Amino acid sequence: xxxxxxxxxxxxxxxxxxxxxxxxxxxxxxxxxxxxxxxxxxxxxxxxxxxxxxxxxxxxxxxxxxxxxxxxxxxxxxxxxxxxxxxxxxxxxxxxxxxxxxxxxxxxxxxxxxxxxxxxxxxxxxxxxxxxxxxxxxxxxxxxxxxxxxxxxxxxxxxxxxxxxxxxxxxxxxxxxxxxxxxx
Numbered sequence: 305x306x307x308x309x310x311x312x313x314x315x316x317x318x319x320x321x322x323x324x325x326x327x328x329x330x331x332x333x334x335x336x337x338x339x340x341x342x343x344x345x346x347x348x349x350x351x352x353x354x355x356x357x358x359x360x361x362x363x364x365x366x367x368x369x370x371x372x373x374x375x376x377x378x379x380x381x382x383x384x385x386x387x388x389x390x391x392x393x394x395x396x397x398x399x400x401x402x403x404x405x406x407x408x409x410x411x412x413x414x415x416x417x418x419x420x421x422x423x424x425x426x427x428x429x430x431x432x433x434x435x436x437x438x439x440x441x442x443x444x445x446x447x448x449x450x451x452x453x454x455x456x457x458x459x460x461x462x463x464x465x466x467x468x469x470x471x472x473x474x475x476x477x478x479x480x481x482x483x484x485x486x487x488x
Contacts, residue, residue, distance in 0.1 A: 308423055309371075311415040316371040316385065319359045323372065324352035326381040330404040343465075367392065367428055373403065373416045382407035385416050387424065395431035397424060414447055418486055425479040426488055432478050438463065439471040448475045452485045 309316045347355070359370060370386035383403035390397045399420060403413050424430045435453060437444045449455070453475035462472035 308427065309419060310376060311419045313376055313411045313415040314373050314382070314419070315376055316416060316419055317374060319356055319370070319372050321353065321357040321360045323381055324349065324356040326404070327352065327356070330402065367397070373412055375412070382412050383416070385420055387420070389434070395429065396434060397430055398434045398436070414451055417451060421477065421482050422486065425482050430479065432476055435475045437473045437475065439473055445473060452481060453477045
């Protein structure tokens with residue numbers, strides 16, 4: 305049996321309420337949290353439990369969702385991927401991805417992104433994916449270039465973190481670019 309949610313290194317799945325501990329641990333790495341989006345104040349185990357339970361109980365939306373990234377051969381979370389800024393009229397969407405620091409540089413992010421794009425392009429008929437990467441996140445910049453994303457622009461001084469302003473790099477990939485590179 306094949307599954308659109310299983311790649312060479314990862315599988316994407318729904319979050320389970322008991323996984324709050326893994327995501328609490330990922331949040332404790334300040335540099336990783338800053339690279340992904342922003343640093344949040346510490347949350348209690350109870351609030352993390354509520355967050356995971358709310359996500360687990362939420363009715364799935366086929367276009368705007370959040371999934372756990374698990375290693376292909378295990379069930380433990382290594383990160384999370386989500387879609388946002390979905391525009392059905394124009395056929396565009398954005399996504400975000402976060403991999404826990406112990407799981408960096410193992411190919412999980414690239415594999416998860418390709419799975420997500422395949423679903424959004426070939427199952428949901430979107431025509432373009434957008435991604436924003438902070439200029440200081442060299443690993444993510446290199447990953448998006450390696451995956452075939454096209455650098456489309458730069459928002460200067462778009463965010464403040466670690467005591468300084470930095471640029472945000474805008475990337476895009478069309479369904480045709482994806483299919484040429486990764487097939488159906």
